[in-house]
Amino acid sequence: MDLSDLKIFSAVVREGSVTRAAQRLYRVQSNVTTRVRQLEEDIGVALFIREGKRLHLSPAGQVLLDYADRLLALAEEARNAVQDPRPRGVFRLGAMESTAAVRLPGPVNEYHRLYPDVAFELRTGNPPMLSKALLAHELDAALVTLPIAEALFEKVAVFKEEPVIVSAAGTPPIGKGKNAYFPRTIIAFEHGCPHRKRLEDWYALRDQMPERTIELGSYHAMLGCVVAGMGVALLPRSVLTTFPESRRLKVHRLPPGENRADTYLIWRKGADSPKVQALRDILTRPRARRRDLAQA
Numbered sequence: 300m301d302l303s304d305l306k307i308f309s310a311v312v313r314e315g316s317v318t319r320a321a322q323r324l325y326r327v328q329s330n331v332t333t334r335v336r337q338l339e340e341d342i343g344v345a346l347f348i349r350e351g352k353r354l355h356l357s358p359a360g361q362v363l364l365d366y367a368d369r370l371l372a373l374a375e376e377a378r379n380a381v382q383d384p385r386p387r388g389v390f391r392l393g394a395m396e397s398t399a400a401v402r403l404p405g406p407v408n409e410y411h412r413l414y415p416d417v418a419f420e421l422r423t424g425n426p427p428m429l430s431k432a433l434l435a436h437e438l439d440a441a442l443v444t445l446p447i448a449e450a451l452f453e454k455v456a457v458f459k460e461e462p463v464i465v466s467a468a469g470t471p472p473i474g475k476g477k478n479a480y481f482p483r484t485i486i487a488f489e490h491g492c493p494h495r496k497r498l499e500d501w502y503a504l505r506d507q508m509p510e511r512t513i514e515l516g517s518y519h520a521m522l523g524c525v526v527a528g529m530g531v532a533l534l535p536r537s538v539l540t541t542f543p544e545s546r547r548l549k550v551h552r553l554p555p556g557e558n559r560a561d562t563y564l565i566w567r568k569g570a571d572s573p574k575v576q577a578l579r580d581i582l583t584r585p586r587a588r589r590r591d592l593a594q595a
Contacts (some may be wrong), residue, residue, distance in 0.1 A: 302374055304338045305367040307331055308346065312356055312364055322397040348420035361540040365435070372436035376572060386574040387416035393429035394421065395493075397518060399563055400443035401537045402458050403442075406581050414577055425491035433567055440566040444493040449566055460535040462497055464551040473551045474505055483510040484530030486521045493560065498533035501557065522548065535560065537559045 310320040311331065321328040339346050346360035356364065363399050379388060394403060399421060407419060422432065426443035434439055434451065448455065464473055471480045481502065487495035495512075502508055513530060515521050519542060521532045526547045529551045552558060564582055 300338060300341050302371065304334060304341075305371055307334045308338055308360075309367050311335060311347075311354065312360070316352075316354065318593065332573070333354050366367070369436050375572060381571060384573055385416070386414040386572075386577045388418070388574070389420055389421045390417050390440075390574045391422070392439045392578070392579070393432055393438045393443075394423055395425065395429075395443060395562070396423045396443045397460075397494075397535050397538050398458065400518070400541060401535070410578060412583075414574075415576075416468070417574060423504060424569055425488065426493060427491045430565070433565065436567075439570075440561055440564055440578065442564055442583060444562055447563070451568060452565040453568055453571065454563040454565045455579055455583060456561050457564050457579075460531055460537060460560045461558055462494060462553060462560050463536045463539075463558075464498070464501070464521065464531055464533050464553065465539070465548045466526050466531045466551065467526055468547050468549050470531075470549050473531065474501075474507075479505070481505070481507045481509075482531045484513060485511075486513045486515060486524050486530045486532040487508045487515050488516070488521075494533050494535070497557075497560070498531075501533070517538075518542075541549055543545065 307320065307324065307326075310324055311317055314320040314323055315330050317328055317335070321331045324331065335346070341364070342359075344359040345357050347361060348355040348357050355467075378528065403421075410417065410419075422429070422438065424432070426441075426447065428445055429438065429441040430447055430452070433436045442457070466473065466482065470482075473480055473482065485495075485502075486500055487498060488497075499509075511530070513524065518534060518538050521534070522538075522542050522544070524530065525532050526544055531551075536550070537550070539550070542548075564575075564579055
């Protein structure tokens with residue numbers, strides 16, 4: 300078993316057929332079929348369940364795929380590390396949706412200007428999803444909030460966010476006073492979103508519990524529902540700058556100790572690269588300096 304065998308095997312899985320894998324790899328179909336069968340003979344197990352011309356990954360094949368992806372990614376990292384210290388190639392970056400929408404456009408634009416040989420692939424998700432993708436070698440780095448598994452990742456703080464609760468304009472103050480008002484419905488992303496957890500914790504600290512949670516997949520959809528009076532949401536205040544109807548919202552600031560959420564750039568330990576280093580340098584550079592460079 301060598302890397303070329305694993306590359307062919309991975310291509311067959313990703314493309315869903317020998318024919319498409321052969322086209323992607325610029326090989327003849329018979330060669331791909333032969334290499335897959337030789338790999339199966341070498342390992343001693345069937346990697347695919349064959350139904351006519353259709354191939355389905357076997358349980359053993361699924362196990363091998365995980366190792367194959369990691370080995371191929373590691374080989375690519377090694378090749379890039381020894382061949383060229385400058386960032387180049389595909390940079391697979393993960394980010395929370397709010398960070399991708401509000402914080403990344405400027406730094407990524409600067410990155411493209413400084414390192415035109417890098418092509419970004421962006422994936423959005425919650426921190427647990429992005430951390431898992433990093434460990435599976437599906438991402439090179441990600442922008443998340445804590446907590447993360449300290450033993451598995453390197454990290455550096457890059458953005459300071461102020462989380463706020465938003466409601467429809469005209470809503471009374473939330474959670475204040477003797478007869479404090481607590482909205483019954485919250486609007487949030489699915490479980491795993493740090494802002495949803497922060498809002499649920501905010502209720503719990505005040506011995507309250509929302510009666511209903513509406514789950515949505517974008518901040519603008521959430522804010523539209525808030526404007527309509529359907530409930531309240533918690534999100535970074537910076538997101539409001541991208542919402543054209545923000546004047547129809549009421550912003551409720553959180554008390555000290557609950558009003559800060561830092562965003563970190565994280566990457567796997569031992570998997571630093573010129574691409575990650577370059578992004579880290581841009582994100583940690585003083586903001587005024589970044590502006591000067593962007594206008595240069």
